[in-house]
Amino acid sequence: MNRYRAAAPATLRIVPLDALTLIYHRASGITHIVDSPVPEILEALAGEALAVPVLLARLAERFELADGEAEALAARLDELAAAGLVERL
Amino acid sequence: MRHATALRIGPVGFRLGSDWPGPVAAIDDLYAGYPQPLDGIPDFTVRLFAARPWRRWLRPSVHIGGDYVLPDAAPLPLALGLIAAEMGMNLQMALGQRRYLLLHASAVERDGRALLMTGISGAGKSTLAALLMARGWRLMGDEFALVDPETGLVHAFPRLISLKNEAIPVMEAALPGARFGPRLEGTPKGTIRHLVPDAGSLAAMDAPAVPALILFPRYGFATETREVLPSETFLWLTQASTNYVALAERGFDALTRLVTQVPARALDYPDTDSAIAEVERLWASL
Structure with missing residues (x-):
C-alpha cells in the first residue's frame, strides 16, 4: 500500500490566513490557496510517512475530521502529490 | 532616435x-x-x-x-x-518591474498612510483617487502601486492621471484650475484626457507610505461596504499584480504581509459623492 509524507519542510511556506491557508511551494514557485483538510493532512504527514487508513484515523483523532472516506482521501493525496506538496513512497 | x-x-x-x-x-x-x-x-x-x-x-x-x-x-x-x-x-x-511588487491599483496618502484602491476597469479607481486628490489627499498613483518587499511600504508612481469618458467632465468640474492634457478621441478606451497630479503630489513623490486600507470599489450599486477576508484579498491582489509570479518568494512575502496587516473592504457605490463620503468614513474609523 502506498504511503505518503509531506514535502520537506524547507520546500514549503505555510501561512494560515483565515478559513483558508496559503502554501508557497518553493520548488515550483506556485502559490496554493487551500481549505481544510489540506493543512491538517500536511501537518499529520510532516513527521512521518503514513498509509491512507492510518492517516484517516490520525486526522479523525487529532483534528476531528471524522467524516472522511479512504477513497476521497487517497484522491486528495494524489492531487497533492501531483502538486509536489506531498510525496508518494 | x-x-x-x-x-x-x-x-x-x-x-x-x-x-x-x-x-x-x-x-x-x-x-x-x-x-x-x-x-x-x-x-x-x-x-x-x-x-x-x-x-x-x-x-x-x-x-x-x-x-x-x-x-x-x-x-x-x-x-x-x-x-x-x-x-x-x-x-x-x-x-x-522586478524591484517592487506591482499592484494594478490607485493609491492616495494622508498622514503618511496609504489607501489602495483596486478593481476591474471601470470600477472607478482613477476617478476616486483624483477626487480624493482634489480634497487634499496626496495622489500616489492612479494605475500602479509599488510595494517594497523589504519594508512593506508603498511607493508612489504618480504618472499622469488617465481620465476616461464620463470621468473627464467630473474632474474638469472638481478641479477647474488643474492642468489637463489634450482631449484624445477614438482611443482603444474611448475618449481620454490626462490630468497632471497637483504640485503637492509631485513634490512628495519620493516619500513612501505605510499601507493602511485596501478598497475594492465597484460602481453602479447601492452604497454598501463589506469586509474582505485576507485570503480573498490575497487572491484578488495576485490577479491585480503583473509581477507576483516573477518575484517568486519575495512576492509571496510582500503580499502575505500586506493582506495580514492591512484591512480590506469591498465598497459598492452609486455615484462618486457617496463613494467619497464612505471612503472618508472608513478612513476615520481605522
Whole structure:
C-alpha cells in the first residue's frame, strides 16, 4: 500500500490566513490557496510517512475530521502529490 | 532616435525615444514638473517608431517598442502619440518591474498612510483617487502601486492621471484650475484626457507610505461596504499584480504581509459623492 509524507519542510511556506491557508511551494514557485483538510493532512504527514487508513484515523483523532472516506482521501493525496506538496513512497 | 526625452516617475526612470517630435513634445509639456532619472540612468526605455521609413509621413502610425514589448500590440495613429508613450511606459512597468511588487491599483496618502484602491476597469479607481486628490489627499498613483518587499511600504508612481469618458467632465468640474492634457478621441478606451497630479503630489513623490486600507470599489450599486477576508484579498491582489509570479518568494512575502496587516473592504457605490463620503468614513474609523 502506498504511503505518503509531506514535502520537506524547507520546500514549503505555510501561512494560515483565515478559513483558508496559503502554501508557497518553493520548488515550483506556485502559490496554493487551500481549505481544510489540506493543512491538517500536511501537518499529520510532516513527521512521518503514513498509509491512507492510518492517516484517516490520525486526522479523525487529532483534528476531528471524522467524516472522511479512504477513497476521497487517497484522491486528495494524489492531487497533492501531483502538486509536489506531498510525496508518494 | 530622432527625438528623445527622459523623466522619472516615483522611483522609476524612463527614457522615451520617438521617430516624431509630437509625442516627445506632449510628454515634455505634461511632465514638465517631473524630475530626471536618478544619476541620469533610466530603468526602462520606450521607443515609438514607424514600421517603415515612409510611414513617418504617410498615414503615420506609432508602434510601441522598448525593453519589453507585446509582439501583437496594434499601432496607434500619430494623433494618439501621447497615449502610445503612456502605454509604452505602463508596458515596461507591467512586464519589467522586478524591484517592487506591482499592484494594478490607485493609491492616495494622508498622514503618511496609504489607501489602495483596486478593481476591474471601470470600477472607478482613477476617478476616486483624483477626487480624493482634489480634497487634499496626496495622489500616489492612479494605475500602479509599488510595494517594497523589504519594508512593506508603498511607493508612489504618480504618472499622469488617465481620465476616461464620463470621468473627464467630473474632474474638469472638481478641479477647474488643474492642468489637463489634450482631449484624445477614438482611443482603444474611448475618449481620454490626462490630468497632471497637483504640485503637492509631485513634490512628495519620493516619500513612501505605510499601507493602511485596501478598497475594492465597484460602481453602479447601492452604497454598501463589506469586509474582505485576507485570503480573498490575497487572491484578488495576485490577479491585480503583473509581477507576483516573477518575484517568486519575495512576492509571496510582500503580499502575505500586506493582506495580514492591512484591512480590506469591498465598497459598492452609486455615484462618486457617496463613494467619497464612505471612503472618508472608513478612513476615520481605522
